[in-house]
Amino acid sequence: MIRRHPLAEQAAEELLRRIGSGEWTLGTKLPGETTLAAQLGVGRSTIREAVRELAGRRVLESRQGAGVFVIALQAAEDWDKVLRKADITDVLEGRLAIETEGARLAASRRTQADLRTFRYTLADRKRAAANAPDDWYIEADLAFHRAVVTAAHNAVLTELFDTFVPRIRRAMIDMLKLDDEHRHRHDQAAHEAIAEAIRAKDPELAATRAREHLGAVRSSVG
């Protein structure tokens, strides 16, 4: 799948390159559209589209009458992309950090509703582990883990978990393909132990069990 970049995209890349090279630093006003168009040898509307693209990425900001200004030195890291490119062990260690702390906080903050969610998702996971196709099982497993993080009642942790999910899901799919005997489906007990520790309001125990479970997952991959 080849893909030729339109001029506007190339122009955006060039602008980004110049910003990255230090030619224009934070807060700098770029040359006018007509000047830039002449410099890059393209039309003014092409420059405008390039600027608009970088504005969408929160790198540039244009103010009518004043000019175009640099508001970030590089494109905001696209986390989806970062995670796709990262080693899966690095990703799993990030997940371990989030879920361990999530379990610890959940143990102090969980509500009755959280406990109900644990029961439902654990039951689902048990059924799926027994006889469902891989993708069902994966969703059921992730649903329980998400419930744990949600019970921490911390928006940042929940959002972090959700950011990691797509990458984790892909890794699980790959892993299960190589695992004909469904060995990983047998750790239902470990999941119930985490839920139990949270129910019992034991932060240390919940954190330890979460870390050990995820550490085992990490080892089985790396």
Place this chain on the structure above:
Amino acid sequence: MIRRHPLAEQAAEELLRRIGSGEWTLGTKLPGETTLAAQLGVGRSTIREAVRELAGRRVLESRQGAGVFVIALQAAEDWDKVLRKADITDVLEGRLAIETEGARLAASRRTQADLRTFRYTLADRKRAAANAPDDWYIEADLAFHRAVVTAAHNAVLTELFDTFVPRIRRAMIDMLKLDDEHRHRHDQAAHEAIAEAIRAKDPELAATRAREHLGAVRSSVG
């Protein structure tokens, strides 16, 4: 600071709204530029800029000759924005998760170079705590904490930390403004204790000390 949105931005918002409302789902081809321009009552180049902006945000993709397609149902979560809007306690708990696990991993993986960085950044921090202005002190403090996470040699954790930094920095500035006696500058010992545990290759101790230090920071804010 009032700020009127240009037509192109308004058009981009409208397109995003329609995508979010389910009018156009994943993979859908949008109507042509001329049609959209007529629908929204703007010129063609305005529509083009709106599309280009959403392309920069990875929501749309335009293919010459084929059309414009939806490639994501919503703008990728802009973490900078998420963190700006989140409670500072939630952010600090996220940081605590990252740094605790970072310290734990650093204790097993730190190199001689990491230890050198610890020494430099700790010395800087000590000097800054003694007599430097607030912003110097904050940078020195953050530099040490970043060194700890970097020593974990995990790209995802490092990137996560860097994502959190701007928000943390702002919170520290606000905190120090209310703290005439510079109470927070006196915990140099806690920082050196973390570094010492990592030097001694004691993961549990490093994690515990990191968690306790950051827990104290969190309590002093919340």
Place this chain on the structure above:
DNA sequence: GCTATCAACTCCTCAGACAAGCTGACAACC
């Protein structure tokens, strides 16, 4: 059934015109 052709559609790029907004300089005024 398969391939080649082609017309209609799409986005891409440019140029030119005018509107709208900002900035700094300068004059007028208190």
Place this chain on the structure above:
DNA sequence: GGTTGTCAGCTTGTCTGAGGAGTTGATAGC
């Protein structure tokens, strides 16, 4: 001196018309 008003010259914002280039699906021919 200090403040305010005005304005020229810059900037970006928007529209239009024209032609180029790529894609797609229908159709004719084999």
